[in-house]
Amino acid sequence: MTSLSIHLMRHGVPEMAGRLLGHCDAPPDLDGMALCVDRARSLRFDHVVTSDLARARIPGETIATERNVALHIDPRWRELDFGQWDGFDPADLAADALSRFWDDPEANPPPDGERxxxxxxxxxxxxxxxxxxxxxxxxxxxxxxALSVLCGMDHRQVWAFDLPYGALLSLRLWPDGTAQITGLQS
Known part of the structure; x- marks a missing residue:
């Protein structure tokens, strides 16, 4: 039984950091981009897949070029769509609505946003x-x-993971559908 390794990396610091960027296409900050490129140097992989949003796509393109591996841009890897909240500083939103969202994002999605x-x-x-x-x-x-899908965790469990800009989460996937977290670098 062979396993498969995947590495999930959060983009580096974007312009407009600290806002609910969701589907907003904020470009990456140069230092944040450099962090992603540097972290990728110690990893083994045959392909790079990125969200189509610039803050993930641009460092992904740089990494794929540097490593001479295939690049695939896939919009399914986008951030949650925050709908009417996209681009807003959380401090500027109604605290009760935001709290309900964080408590149960399925029952309380952002207005016109994604569940x-x-x-x-x-x-x-x-x-x-x-x-x-x-x-x-x-x-x-x-x-x-991805953690929820692969490890069967609910939203409260996965939100307990600290995933700052540039965080790297490594997983081993087994043919029977099970997954094992093999590393977390934040």
Whole structure:
């Protein structure tokens, strides 16, 4: 029984850091991009997959070029769609609505935004297409959705993981569908 290694990396610091960027296409900060490129140097992978959003895509392109590996841009690895909250500083939103969202993102999605189950569904579909050692450059929400799908954790459990900008989560996937976390670097 052979396993497959995947590495999930959160993009580095973007412009407009600290906001609910969701599907906003904020470009990466140069230092944040350099952190991602540097962290990737010690990893083994045959492919790079990135979200189509610039803050993940641009460092992913740089890493794939540096390592001379295939690059695939996949919008299923986007962050949760925060709908009307996209681009806002959380401090500028109604505290009670934001609290309800963090407590139960399935029952209380952002206005015109995405439910937690929809994020998990699209990330799960993206995961099923990975068949070789891969580095996925994505977003904290998508990484948490991957943990939920692969390890059977609920939203409260995955939100307990600290995934700052540039965080790296390594997993081993087994043919029977089970997964094992092999490393977390924040």
């Amino acid at each position: 937690w189950s929809a994020l998990c569904e699209r990330v799960g579909a993206a995961l099923s297409d990975i068949s070789a050692p891969t580095l996925v450059l994505s977003h904290a929400g998508a990484m948490r959705a």
